[in-house]
Amino acid sequence: MKKRIVIIGGCAAGPKTAAKSRRMNPDSEITLFTKSPQVSYSACGLPYYVGNRIDDIKKLEIRTVDDFKKNNINIHLNSECTKILPHKKEIIVNNEYVPYDDLVIATGAIPNTPNIKNCKLKNVFHLRFLSDGVNVKNIAKMSKSVLIIGFGYIGLEMVEAFLNNGLKVHIVENHPHIMSFLDEEFSDLVEKYIKERDKDLVEIYKDDLVTEFIGEEQFEAAITESGKRIEADFCLIATGVEPNTSLAKDAGVMLGYANAIKVNHKMQTNIENIWACGDCCTKYCLITKLPTYFALGSIANKEGRVCAINLNGEEEHFPGVLGSSVTKYYDFSISVTGINHHWVMDRCREHNVEAISATVTKLDRPSYMPEARPITIKVMADKKTGKLIGAQGVGIGDVDKRINIMTSALLKGATVDDFMHLDLTYTPTISGTIDPLLTACYKLKEQM
Amino acid sequence: MKKRIVIIGGCAAGPKTAAKSRRMNPDSEITLFTKSPQVSYSACGLPYYVGNRIDDIKKLEIRTVDDFKKNNINIHLNSECTKILPHKKEIIVNNEYVPYDDLVIATGAIPNTPNIKNCKLKNVFHLRFLSDGVNVKNIAKMSKSVLIIGFGYIGLEMVEAFLNNGLKVHIVENHPHIMSFLDEEFSDLVEKYIKERDKDLVEIYKDDLVTEFIGEEQFEAAITESGKRIEADFCLIATGVEPNTSLAKDAGVMLGYANAIKVNHKMQTNIENIWACGDCCTKYCLITKLPTYFALGSIANKEGRVCAINLNGEEEHFPGVLGSSVTKYYDFSISVTGINHHWVMDRCREHNVEAISATVTKLDRPSYMPEARPITIKVMADKKTGKLIGAQGVGIGDVDKRINIMTSALLKGATVDDFMHLDLTYTPTISGTIDPLLTACYKLKEQM
Helix, strand or coil, rough: CHHHHHHCCCHHHHHHHHHHHHHHCCCCEEEECCCCCCEEEEEHHHHHCCCCCCCCHHHHHHCCCCHHHHHCCCCCCCCEEEEEEEECCCECCCEEEEEECCCEECCCCCCCCCCEEECCCCCCCCCCCHHHHHHHHHHHCCCCCEEEECHHHHHHHHHHHHHHHHHHCEECCCCCCCCCCCCHHHHHHHHHHHHHCCCEEEEEEEEEEEEEECCECCCCCEEEECCEEEEECCCECCCCEEEECCHHHCCCCEECHHHHHCCCCCCCCCCEEEECCCECCEEECCCCEECCCCCHHHHHHHHHHEEEEEEECCCCCCEEEEEEEEEEEECEEEEEEEECCCCHHHHHHCCCCCCEEEEEEEEEEECCCCCCCCCEEEEECCCCCCEEEEEEECCCCCCHHHHHHEEEEHHHCCEEHHHHCCCCCCCCCCCCCHHHHHHHHHHHHHHH | CCCCEEEEECCCHHHHHHEEEEEECCCCEEEEEEECCCCCECCCHHHHHHCCCCCHHHEEEEHHHHHHCCCCCEECCCCCCCEECCCCCCEEEEEEEEHHHEEEEEECECCCCCEEEEECCCCCEECCCCCHHHHHHHHHHHHEEEEEEEECCHHHHHHHHHHCCCCCEEEECCCCCCCCCCCCHHHHHHHHHHHHHHCCCHHHEECCCCEEEEECEEEEEECCCCCCCECCCCCEECCCCCECCCHHHCCCEEECCCCCCCCCCCHHHHHEEEECCCEEEEEEEECCCCECCCHHHHHHHHHHHHHHHCCCCCCCCCCECCCCCEECCCEEEEEEEEEHHHHHHHHHHHHCEEEEEEEEEEEEECCCCCCEEEEEEEEEEEEEEEEEEEEEEEEECCCCHHHHHHHHHHCCCHHHHHCCCCCCCCCCCCCCCCCCHHHHHHHHHHHH
16 A cells, blocks of 8 residues: 655645655655645745745745646645544544544744734734735835834844835834844844944834734734833734644644654654654754754755655654854844854853853955955854854854854864864955954964 | 074965064064065955956055064065075075074965967066056056966956956967866856856867967967967966975975975974975875865965964964865856865875765755856765765855855765755845755765
């Protein structure tokens, strides 16, 4: 009999598992259920659709139902799985029982909903599905102002998107500094750039919390903990996500860190023949060797691939993650990898790692090149072993390249000594003779 | 008595050694002799000065004589050292004896001069000193056509520089394909781009050799081995460089690979108190563990720094190089690292390394982003150990980032298995979910 692979979830990890499974095993029966009206779409592209950099929402559909059909993969849209019955090896979708030989849970993450009074109003949005993007773009086109709650990656990307639509943007962040995964000095540089570039167009409220919405049916204003009243034509909530795991939990699938589904390096859960991948799963931090959690499309895709390989009888281990991430606000980049945040450092200390750091601000190219731009990079190492453990960077120069070079160095535990002489490429149009990363390592070396 | 540090050579490694020595040892007497009329300049910037991207030649002077004077470093311009007397610990400059406690040879590289009949004509140039850049730019402004001999990095950069001055460019390369350090398929992509972009403006003659110049005093035309006559208003010779080591050799300093000065990881030569760094020295290849040679400003600067550290009594080892390099032709990048060239592969085979490779052409960002551009990347590994050994890449997309990520992975001998799940950053404006580098690794994995 044909092996029946059933996948729940249609954004990134699920479709990836389906496509890779098909390539590995032409004979299996592959069925994917998603509660969304689309499958295999790039939610990460939504800010650029709203911001008019992508003209057609259809471009964010990576693969359509027809594409999958051609590969003999059955996609059921608008089909929410309501129960998993592991002992029967069945799931329930639209009140029907669907049997599986192998089940893949790729239910992703759902937006955090902050505790706000009177929050069930029209004109309050999250960004998750393509339809959210369409709705937000439509209202942006008719509006003059917006309130964004949450100043992380999506918050920042949506500031740009709304500015591109000519809106006045209000944005509230409950941390004392924006992009709170950055160190304060780096966060300040981001805020400075926004203020220099878009002075009167962006109003930032830090260290404050929206507690109540004003309006009868429609959103009219928000009241904050500090007593501010912020009026806007509509509101976008971007306060992060949490793993979408209630379905799995009800079925007895074990959860771990951050209430995400606990998986091993083969993407297996605690229940036989039930696999999980993507934003609904725990991650393993390559530096701390501890469980961690990130909801990132890059990781989801890789996990989907590894999941497919293992469930189709070959073996491959997904080693873990570094939490590498990047975004841009117009020409200004923000990028991090590994252990670089103050709060992770605290966690390090608990594990007897003494982290040291060095920060460098330097041009990304020789000063004589007109295209030279400054970047600020912080590199961190474990003082005892000399091993590099992470980096963060911001600036209008090429930050992302440096962070990825560091990501690669973290892979095999390069030390400051190993890394400081690294033979990086050099040509005046792209880079300088001594990269800012290496200058930071020279400074680290002096501390050791 | 104050320690007397004498340095011969004023481009990159020499000035770096001087500056770092001063920071380490405020009391030493530091004297630098250079036969050039400038010190501490970026020869790598000359194509961009000629090509009108840098408006003032003075911008290429990284540090002036006055800058050094302020740090109590004596610079002697136009001062050629004609002899080293190791037994007396003296050198001869302008017929005067100059004593040293430590001598640093940083004499760099000199242009290869091809064997051409009637080559002593006016209007035939090399690019080495800033004055060469000024002379070439002046003649370019008055001319309509140019012949470049040699199609490597400098040749390519000068094609762009001359096109920016409105010239018709003829360029001769004796290898069967241009940029001969690339594999043929990659070289072809570069040539295709040039032809698409600048069809009638660039005439490329491959697999041919200039054997004779025509002209009485002034260059008028070149005759090639295949019998072609190429007319142009002036000629630039860019056929690579060789280490400038005759002075060192005469003094009994041992030469090694490629007739470069043999140095250890501390930048010591075979003669006590004589050090060497920069383009005049042998390099050590981190992958093959064999001596090699590259003339690159990035390496020269790093070696100058390490040389200074060791000669001032501390210890630091320069581990070696990967031959990482990059250049751009307008928006098209070419970048390599490690063992990626067919001829190095041949050398590998001699040492019992079976190299395998995978080539991927892919967009550098998600296809829905308007700024997505293709890159072609080849990744190589040692089949037996699975270790990555190098990569080359070309394209209008962000090639250089990928090559540097690979450079970093080569540092600690990452294998294909280690690298293929690497947690690189992702955001649609900068990169895709699965980087082309990782896709190449998936393909390599299939071959293993």
